[in-house]
Amino acid sequence: MTQILMPALSPTMTEGKLSRWLKKVGDEIKSGDVIAEIETDKATMEVEAVDEGTLSKILVPEGTEGVAVNAPIAVIGEDTAAAAAPAAAAAPAAPEPPPLVVPVCPPGAPAAVAPAAVRAAEEKDWGPTKPLTVRVALRDAMAAEMRRDKDVFLMGEEVAEYQGAYKVSEGLLDEFGPRRIIDTPITEHGFTGIAVGAGMNGLRPIVEFMTFNFAMQAIDQIINSAAKTLYMSGGQMGCPIVFRGPNGAASRVGAQHSQCYASWYAHVPGLKVVAPWNAADSKGLLRAAIRDPNPVIFLENEILYGQTFDVPVDDEFILPLGKAKIERAGTDVTIVAFSIMVGVALKAAEALAGEGISAEVINLRTLRPLDTETIIASVKKTSRVVSVEEGWPFAGIGAEIAMQTIEHAFDYLDAPPVRVAGLDVPMPYAANLEKLTLPQPDWIVAAVKKLF
């Protein structure tokens, strides 16, 4: 005797209508035979028999509405008294529909956001320095890591024979050859998937996007494949990979080539997101990104490529991911910035000093995991916070910084957090309009003054 139970025929079905029986008592039933039609919340579905035998009893007549999933609807085989009994104890009750509102913070979890990264080691003094451009610092970082690990390779458009669209990979083809410095066709979606597949199989790809604007073609592979596989596989399979290239506004290249993707990627668990400012950041953080066993988004800036900064000469120089740097100490206001905006913030701090306001400038360096500890410690000291980014304000990095300070230092604040961001418009082409959209030092100065 086998009971046929009301089947669940869609991910959301808890009950349905038994609209029609296609078999009657006494009929022989074979596996695969359609025995009934059931109306679910999505469609009318045919029910196929799994078990074989003679249909001995129909427990739910056709036309019955609201039949719960797992309720016995018929009996195959010998009819015994047990046939009419309720579903076997082993069969679980129909699943409860999920609650409409998922609690923001699950019980027992430390916070709504994933636990903070393990605190990275303090930055050490790396000794003597020499001036390098950001471009060369990035190249040197890749070369150093490629010498160290033969599984590291670089692929992207124009990275090899052309020597890099922005000359970041200059000379690498000569040193490492075409198997490790690979020119790709202009097919971001495809070659990103290929790189992610190689990463899943144990290689350590560096994917250069000519700019992050083009990575939107590939964002499915970055998020659905690279960022989620470790979790979806229960920790079996990860993807050590670096996606790098210029991000944000360049100069006069219009709306499709001038966008900051910081908050897009920083939103995603399973990714690390790094945004260096100067040449030392670029070298030290890129080396750490390449060694990191996780997918890392490395947001560079085209305008910074040609700028020169001091970089430690020590061959082992490397910086920790997840640790911000206080670029300028101050006592009256905390200015939090990343990438090219660190330089803008430092100019603003200089101007503010002239007006008697002592600003502390934090260079975030890593956006995910965010070094909230450094931000909060600073805000507790200064009682005021201004975030600066060239991306759009809505749901931007500044929104997260404001929320973190409210959550963790509300009682220390003397004024509401303020965001300085690019204007909430697609980037215009005209020189004067473009200049109007991007944060300038005087925007920051004005924002800070409002806090006093």
Add this chain to the structure above:
Amino acid sequence: MAQAAEARKRGKNREEAFTKEQLLAAYRDMLLIRRFEEKAGQLYGMGLIGGFCHLYIGQEAVVVGVQSTLSQGDEIITSYRDHGHMLAAGMEARGVMAELTGRSGGYSHGKGGSMHMFSKEKNFFGGHGIVGAQVSLGAGLAFSNWYRGNDRVGVAYLGDGASNQGQVFESFNFAALHKLPCIFVIENNVYGMGTSIGRASASKDLSKNGVPWGIPGVQVDGMDIVAVKEAADIAVAHARAGNGPYILEMKTYRYRGHSMSDPAKYRTREEVQRMRTEHDPIEGARAKLLGLGADEGAFKAIDDDVKKIVQDAADFAQSSPEPDPAEVWTNILLEA
């Protein structure tokens, strides 16, 4: 291309692709997938499996035939209709079924589900839910073999529904350009969800979809395990020898709906019945085995064995505990 055509012409001697013992083993593997999927359908009906569940019933010959040509170390990757691929790759029925029920004993400890399972040990790279994404990833697996200079091949399975995704063609181009050791197995089961291939694809012979890139391809009766094996042998040898990618279009058919909630109104019951009665891959293999002198006792032993494995998997999938709540916060990032 010539090799495949030659092989197709060989006709009568086709059973040579398998010895009787190998064919019996393939029969057993197909039957295991069939019974496993039937049980999965049953557990879904009982509410023990949630969400999406895409059954492989009808297509068993494709994966079993292709897998029988592969060697240790070759990598495979597929879409979300993946239970058959995992079993054919040698993954345990228990672990697969327990993942379907979302239990800690599942391959992904309950965090992946029907569409997302992986096995580093068996070189099975998932289990991917975005149509076509696994094709680029699969080319990437082949790329890693090319990069390392070993003789392994990567196999990317895709459906007819994925065959016109842009990234599939991007991957064809890249694989052909660098002669990556990649086999693209297009499992043409006629329907991409509810849209027939005739309504979705201007290209009618998908085996020729690699022609612009010079990728050889062949159409294969995917309901015939011997034909599948024979074609796969040629494709794998081609890729392994460093000649680049190869496309196998397997003409197959799924008996069940796209997923569990598919009322399948886009095709007739008669069409499904005809495929089941006239082209069933398991029945076909059984007939061939009888012709080779296999006896009923062998089938009975396989039947009993498979039933036991599937029942054990179903029991395990219900008794294995749900994942510990703390698991929700694990496996997001690896420690640097």
